[in-house]
Each structure stands twice: as C-alpha cells, then as structure tokens.
Amino acid sequence: MNLIDGKKIAAELRNELKVEVDEIKKKFKKVPGLTVILIGDLTPSQIYVRNKEKSAKEIGLKSEIIKYPEDIQEISVLNKIDELNKDETVSGILVQLPLPDHIDKQKIIERINPDKDVDGFHPYNVGNLSSGYESSVPCTPLGCYLLIKRTEPNLSGKKAIVIGRSNLNGKPMAQLLLKENCTVTITHSKTKDLKNECLKGDIVIAAVGIPELVKADWIKKDAIVIDVGINKTDKGIVGDVAFEEVSKVAKALTPVPGGVGPMTIACLLKNTIECFKRSLK
Secondary structure (H helix, E strand, C coil), X not given: CEECCHHHHHHHHHHHHHHHHHHHHHHHCCCCEEEXXXXXXXXXXXXXXXXXXXXXXXXXXXXXXXXXXXXXXXXXXXXXXXXHHHCCCCCEEEECCCCCCCCCHHHHHHHCCHHHECCCCCHHHHHHHHHCCCCCCCHHHHHHHHHHHHHCCCCCCCEEEEECCCCCCHHHHHHHHHHCCXXXXXXXXXXXXXXXXXXXXXXXXXCCCCCCCECXXXXXXXXXXXXXXXXXXXXXXXXXXXXXXXXXXXXXXXXCCCCHHHHHHHHHHHHHHHHHHHHCC
C-alpha cells in the first residue's frame, strides 16, 4: 500500500507556489494578497485561520486577518466585503465558516466578487466548474484531486465513488473527476447498499463525517482511497475510513490526520495566486 503523504505533497506544492510568487513579484512589482474575515472566537476556526496566515506569509503572499466579535451586525460584514472587492491589493477574500446564526451565509458568499472568491463557493464559480469553464475550485476537493493525480496521473475511464454530496466537497469533487473522464457515482446517507457501490470504485473519496464507516470489505483490491473525514472519538481523531484494515487492500490511502488537511491550505494559496493572475487578463 502506498501511503499518500499529504504533508509532503502540500510542502512540495507550497515550494512551487513560492517560486511563482517570487516571479510575480519580479515581473509585476507586487504580490497577490489574501484577506480572511474571522467572526467570533470558535477555537477550530481560529487555529485554521492562523495556519492559513502562516502558510501565506511563508510563500510570500500579502496576508491580512480581519477579526469581528460574535455579535457583529451582518451589514457591517457586507460593507467590509464591498470595500475589499474594490481594493486592488486584495486578490482573494475568504470569510471563515461557520458563521454566527444571525448572519446569512448565502448573502455573505454571494457578496464576494466571484473573481476574488478563493473558496470557490460563489454560485458563479459553482456554475463555471459544473460547465467545465475556468473557475475557483473549493480547496478541499481541489486538494483531493491533486493527491489522486499524484498517485494515478491518467484517470480516464476510472470508476470513482464519492461518498457525500455536500457543496463543500462531494459535488465539486464529482465535477473535477468528470473532467478527467472518470465515471462518477455520488453516494450519500440514503444510498441503498452503499458497501456494494463502493466495491465498484477504482477511486473512493469518503467525505461523510461518520467515523471509520468504510471498511476493508467495502474496497476492491488496488483502489485509491481518499479520506476527507475528521472525527473526534474516544481513541482520538479518525477519518471516515478504517485505516488499518483498508490499508491492507487499497493501492493508495490518505492518513488522518496528515492527508487531505494540509492540501486544503496549500490549495487556498494556489487559488489566491490564480485569482491574482486572472485579474491581469
């Protein structure tokens, strides 16, 4: 079994992006800028945003975090987004989710200029991705896609099973694999005989949030398995895949932690640079 080392591959990607930022700096005398809006004091969000800022600065991006208290009015956030949309030094805007209950997530996402939407959540980018046009792609499925491509460069004709139908991962993941000429099946909690569906997969992506749902007898020999799940359990953090047993049948498998997670932040940096490059056209 080939362990897909997300930390190592993310580090390689960051190094490539650093070289690209250095070249942009020399050529255009400016650098791409990422602005993150953080509302409230949820610990996971704070940790995630800190990691984003650290990684952005390491590769030479301009990075800014705007922090608001939990009770900030929605209109204040919308006005700040309008301001950032007009700011030419800001290439990418990200509003960290989840948001407090009194703030409408859809309104916030739709207010961000699609050309600065580094999360790839704006309906404009969602539509472009599903139509096969140029778009920002959500960072987690983009990270999964790059890990799969590192393992198997030619995906044409492969059968891919995506467990989970979220806008965040399942749906965009399916679109990326369709572009690679995979035959894609999206499964979910209402799918009948999920195990049998998974057994058909040359590639299985588990993003459903159920600890160790996917067992060894769900996976056909030599399948590539990508585990997006992060679940807190009595025995620590585990994925959606029973790692020990699946590792005995899979051709390649991501660990949790250390698999998809590091790639998500690296892909955010990649999206920021892509937004900057598109702004030059």
